[in-house]
Every structure is written in structure tokens, then in C-alpha cells.
Amino acid sequence: MACYPDATHAVMLERHPEAIAAEPINQAAPEPARACATCTHVTPRGGCGEPVAAGLSDVVGVICYSPNGGADCPAWLATLSGDLEARILAMAERWNYSGDDLAAALSGARSDPDGWLRVVETDEQGGNHANH
Numbered sequence: 202m203a204c205y206p207d208a209t210h211a212v213m214l215e216r217h218p219e220a221i222a223a224e225p226i227n228q229a230a231p232e233p234a235r236a237c238a239t240c241t242h243v244t245p246r247g248g249c250g251e252p253v254a255a256g257l258s259d260v261v262g263v264i265c266y267s268p269n270g271g272a273d274c275p276a277w278l279a280t281l282s283g284d285l286e287a288r289i290l291a292m293a294e295r296w297n298y299s300g301d302d303l304a305a306a307l308s309g310a311r312s313d314p315d316g317w318l319r320v321v322e323t324d325e326q327g328g329n330h331a332n333h
């Protein structure tokens with residue numbers, strides 16, 4: 202699939218999940234930033250729906266706001282299943298994702314885990330990778 206201007210594999214997947222044959226790019230992958238904005242526990246108004254796990258409250262069932270937007274939240278990493286995260290990491294390795302691409306993919310998966318599960322399943326079944 203050709204894109205003008207150039208788009209990364211991860212960006213193309215977000216726009217076109219069927220575009221599994223997108224060309225990969227090649228850079229290092231840093232740890233993605235934690236943020237309530239990319240967390241599946243965030244409420245529609247930006248509060249935290251899991252404040253006990255996040256260390257914001259001792260009371261279950263209340264909604265709290267992270268003072269730093271979830272930047273050091275211990276619960277954020279648990280918002281993506283280990284299986285899906287591992288499969289996204291494997292896909293990122295197959296396609297040689299950049300750090301930004303991987304962060305975008307993991308963030309996207311935290312907000313839309315079902316959609317990204319379909320993406321990795323399609324990619325795993327495709328077997329049409331430029332780096333093989």
C-alpha cells in the first residue's frame with residue numbers, strides 16, 4: 202500500500218487494519234510513556250476507574266484523578282494483557298517498528314484491545330513480512 206506522505210506501519214494499521222503488508226521502518230524502541238489518556242481504566246471525564254490499583258485511594262468504587270496524569274501509575278502497565286502485549290512486541294520486531302510506532306501501537310492497544318487483537322491475529326496469519 203502506498204501512502205503520501207509516508208506513513209509508518211503502525212499508523213497505517215490504525216487507519217487500515219487490513220494493510221498488513223505495509224513497509225516497516227527501522228529504529229530503536231523506548232519504553233512507552235504511561236498516561237491516563239492511553240489507559241483502559243480511564244473514565245470518560247479523565248478520572249481513574251481503578252484508583253485502588255493506581256494507589257490513589259483505599260476505597261473501591263470511587264473515581265479519583267491522578268495528580269500527574271498517570272505518569273508514574275503502577276496500574277497502567279496492567280491495563281494491557283501480557284499476551285496481547287507480547288504479540289504486539291513480536292509484530293513490532295517483525296516489522297522493525299520505530300520506538301514511536303511501538304509506543305503508538307501499545308497505547309492504541311490499551312484503548313482498543315479488541316481492535317489490536319484483530320490486527321495482530323491478521324498479521325500473524327499473513328506471513329507476508331518484508332523482513333523475513
Ligand code: SF4
Binds near residue numbers: 254
Ligand atoms: S491513574 Fe493509572 S489506572 Fe487510573 S486511569 Fe490513570 S493510568 Fe489508568
